Amino acid sequence: MNHPMDLTAAVGGLSYLNPHAPEPWASFVEQIERVRPYLGELERWIETLKHPKRTLIVDVPIERDDGTVAHYEGYRVQHNLSRGPGKGGIRFHPAVTLNEVMALAGWMTVKNAAVGLPFGGAKGGIRVDPASVSKGELQRITRRFTSEIGLIIGPDRDIPAPDVGTNAMTMAVMMDTYSMNRGGTATGVVTGKPIALGGSLGRQEATGRGVYITAREAGRRLHLPIEGARVVVQGFGNVGGIGARLFHEAGAKVIAIGDHSGTWLNEGGIDIPAALAHVAAHGALLGFAGAEPVGIEDFWALPCEFMIPAALEGQITAARAERMRARVVVEGANGPTTPAADDILTDRGILVVPDVLANAGGVTVSYFEWVQDFSSFFWTEDEINARLERIMVQAFDAIWQVSQDKQVSLRTAAFIIACHRVLEARAERGLYP
Known part of the structure; x- marks a missing residue:
């Protein structure tokens, strides 16, 4: 049977959890609503951003080292795919919830669009404390989870990456599991991999x-x-x-x-x-x-x-x-x-540089990794850092200018740019069927 998680022990006396904060998805929706007055004709599509395209909840059963069977709950949410395949991390944490993963996927949609990457937004997670399981158990959890979400991920569909509680080795196991199920090596299915498996210099x-x-x-x-x-x-x-x-x-x-x-x-x-x-x-x-x-x-x-x-x-x-x-x-x-x-x-x-801009360096270099895997041509770390610098500075400049022109916060400015890009793509593609 699955052993209950001690959240207090797992996250340092709950010092990093805030029971008084609004649910993450509610915060995301409120941020979207603040952009409504700036969308013009695209406002008719705003509900698109308040409804995740696809939500997958999976059971992740494994046999533990002591012979018992444990069940963990996992998620993969694809918030929006209008501008490209889904992109977003996989979180292993004892406090992971569907509400949280939905919000994280939404923020990925905005983040990718704000810095101009050709991705939609996605996110995943498993409610597990990695420190509470053995190395072998963690690998079995990762492999089973990958097999379960293999229905919707892929190099041109949805590309996971590391997040809280996961790392390059997690991505190696995910890539290997997906590849074995597909019958051929697919390095581009995840980013943040070890260098030996098609990872990018500078990603960490x-x-x-x-x-x-x-x-x-x-x-x-x-x-x-x-x-x-x-x-x-x-x-x-x-x-x-x-x-x-x-x-x-x-x-x-x-x-x-x-x-x-x-x-x-x-x-x-x-x-x-x-x-x-x-x-x-x-x-x-x-x-x-x-x-x-x-x-x-x-x-x-x-x-x-x-x-x-x-x-x-x-x-x-x-x-x-x-x-x-x-x-x-x-x-x-x-x-x-x-x-x-x-x-x-x-x-x-107090000036706030928002998450959808400030921490976009990771997904930007993940984009570089994905491109390098497709071409099987790899760049030097200096080239990676120079490309990252250029994209981040250009995105900051554009967001700062909108903030000044419209007299709004940098967060609202980033959302204005991102929502315009996402909803324009949605409008141009139309509805199917």
Whole structure:
């Protein structure tokens, strides 16, 4: 039988879960509604964005190492495919819900369109704590889940990628399972794979690098240089950890960091390479000697130039937004700011670089990986980073200009651009049958 998950233990005392935040899908729908006045004739298609195209709920049974049978619930949601195949990560986490996955798929639709990638939006997940199962059990979960969603994924249909709780090896297992079921190797079915299996150089750092690039561009508009800036980073994994390292290398002073084990402060600046080494050795920041523990609410209220939420959604609530003393919030996570908090931050003059722009570096390099797999021609890491830089800067410039022209937030500006692109494609394609 399946063993119940201890959510408190799994996510560090629930410090990263916010029971008072609105459901993620409700937040997404509210964000869509805010764009309605700017759509013109395309408004007639807006309901398209409030109805996922396809939702698949699957049972994922496995035999555990002790011989018992466990069942896990999995999801794959294709929100919109008007501009191309679905694209979005696979999340393994004990708090995964269908509501969350729907919202994440919707944000992927907007994100891909906002930066001009030829993808629709999709997302998937399994309600499981990877730390609660063995390596063999995790592989069996991944293979069964891949077989179940194999009905709707494929290199030209829907391309998964890593997300919270998954990594390059998860993608390797997914690619192998899909390929075995199809009778031939299909490297393009997932991105974020190991290099030996058609992965792209620069992919692991791409999301954190995109966060840094957009923070830098925002700083330029506000005459706020990265060098010497105080930075606070929530989440110290593949996004927050790499983002913190890039800020550190650029001369910023990262004064506070946090992960599932707690939040930590050193006003003189944290030795980020040492913190990364500690996490690599111990799996969490707990016990890191280079900073002192700080309460989670005090963490959010620290005075800084750049605040980087890079954990889970719903972290910046209205109450936290009232106390925040950052100049710029750069959303490394998906959906970390509730709509109510968004309004408060705007009213207080705190610039928010939205998730659909700030963390688009990962899916951008996933696009590069997908293209390289199709052509079997691979680029150097310098080429990857240069292409990523160009796309991210161009997207930031376009979104900033719309924000200035229409006097709206960067989030609304990004949604205006993205929704126009998605709904124009929907209108041009028409309805079938």
